[in-house]
Amino acid sequence: MFGGRYYIETYGCQMNEHDSQKMSALLEELGMTEAASADQADVVVINTCSVREKPEHKVYSALGTLKAAKTRNPAMVTVVAGCVAQQERDKLLKRVSHLDIVLGTHAIGELPALVGRVRETGERISCTDFRGEVSSLHMHAPIGGEARICSYVTIMQGCSNFCSYCVVPFTRGPEMSRPERDVIDEVRGIVAQGGKEVTLLGQNVNAYGKDLEQGPSFSHLLRQLDRIEGLRRVRFTTSHPKDFDEGLASAMADMASVCEHIHLPLQSGADNVLRAMKRSYDYAAYREKVRLLRQKVPGVAITADMIVGFPGESEADFQQTLAALEEIRFDQIFSFKFSPRPGTDASRLPDQVPEDVKIARLARVHQIQEAITSGYHLAAEGTTAEVLVEEIKQQTGQARGRTRTNKVVNLGASEGILPGDLVRVEIVRGLKHSLLGKKAD
Ligand code: SF4
Incomplete structure (x- = not known):
């Protein structure tokens, strides 16, 4: 058990979001809790995307920002995971002196062990080989x-x-x-x-x-x-x-x-x-x-x-x-x-x-x-659709959900509607990016 706090910053697709959820679960198994920002964390993971140029640039800028936090707290363990890690491999360690771990896309399951090694030995580690078996997939x-x-x-x-x-x-x-x-x-x-x-x-x-x-x-x-x-x-x-x-x-x-x-x-x-x-x-x-x-x-x-x-x-x-x-x-x-x-x-x-x-x-x-x-x-105006309610917005009390065809619907009044409800909704207005609906009679 490590204790302490972790922070994960995620770029890119749903696959990366999901990988971040898995890394978060692995760190929580070690007794760590989530920090509100990188500044307050003992382990910081930047989960990267290189499918397009823009997220890749953002990663380098996030790494730059992390330097000050690592200088203030040298015991902090810094990790780059995801596609940029896999693509750049050892080069990342050479290029970013305040980076401790380069975690390849097949090595997510090893995050806790690698963090432990860095803490014990102070090593800087690149773990980016492709394997026949990927533990995080399971x-x-x-x-x-x-x-x-x-x-x-x-x-x-x-x-x-x-x-x-x-x-x-x-x-x-x-x-x-x-x-x-x-x-x-x-x-x-x-x-x-x-x-x-x-x-x-x-x-x-x-x-x-x-x-x-x-x-x-x-x-x-x-x-x-x-x-x-x-x-x-x-x-x-x-x-x-x-x-x-x-x-x-x-x-x-x-x-x-x-x-x-x-x-x-x-x-x-x-x-x-x-x-x-x-x-x-x-x-x-x-x-x-x-x-x-x-x-x-x-x-x-x-x-x-x-x-x-x-x-x-x-x-x-x-x-x-x-x-x-x-x-x-x-x-x-x-x-x-x-x-x-x-x-x-x-x-x-x-x-x-x-x-x-x-x-x-x-x-x-x-x-x-x-x-x-x-x-x-x-x-869609005037039609009805089944909406799965995902959240009730705190500020407005509006319910937000999606139709089976994946269109976002906001419900004017959420009285009696709870997250997780499947509601029959009449679409009253079609907006540019979403639909406005009301509970159908
Ligand atoms: S190579 Fe890339 S774009 Fe082509 S199918 Fe695979 S993930 Fe999609």
Whole structure:
């Protein structure tokens, strides 16, 4: 037992958020409690992301700020975890003199032992090898005594796709699925504590089980989870279009708990750009999957990631992306300017698109998508939807929750409504980013 306090700063995706929850649980098992800021902590972890350039820059600035705290308290143990740690490895220790531990993405489970070693010996340690087995993949989410209404559950880690712009296969290693029994047990535990919704996490959930001997398919896993009594909603992210198939569309259609929402990154509407991205599908194939999905799951919400300014993207290519937005009419997209990530094929491609062109293209994408999203929200006015209430806002007393299609709904009056309730709601107003509703009669 260490005692003392810890502080974790997290950048990046839901996977990182979830890893931070696991690290927090490991440190609490040692008797540590959470500090309000890095200044007040004995162990500080910066959990990093290098998928895009911006979070990576933020990490270096956070590390700079940490220097003063470490100078004031030399016994403080400082840790960098996540994708930047995995990418930079020993170089980080050389570059940042006030850093004690570089914790690779496969080494999260070793955090307590490494902190102990640093305290005992004063060593500075880099632990970044990829292993055949990742202990943190088997860790259950820390639930604590209190019910968490919506929880993340990791079902796999890593990615074997090597899209030409992406660092994930380098920073998280190859796809590794968690045994089905493990996932089911964790979800049962969450439901037993009062949890209502789980989001299954993986870089490519459709490939779930492919790396396991006689591995179950992702649809099989969904069917097993659907049998858990009390589990009201199952979500999952992220799906790769090349692995999305009729089996998953049918599973979404058949199972009461599986929500009518899918995040299916398209990235570009131009086939030559998709080829250069090594995405393994063309636009026509993507569009066909969307058609099938909408046929099987009426009213399904589809969201996507889009990248503008990929090397070699011409104005004509970009126009195809805009046309794809208009044709598919996503409920929402997450759009980014291409930024070359170290070590990836795309960082070495000629024909990089000038920054001002990328900025202008991103603005056009935003403009078109905002109009589409607003259109969906306005069309929802007067309809009813089931909302899972996640919180009651202290200041306003408003309830906030989400529909099965993952749209945020604020309820004007929360009287009698509690977090965890499934409420039938009439949508009274469609706003830019959310919906306003009232409890239906
Ligand atoms: S599917 Fe492609 S973009 Fe997604 S994590 Fe894997 S390599 Fe990266």
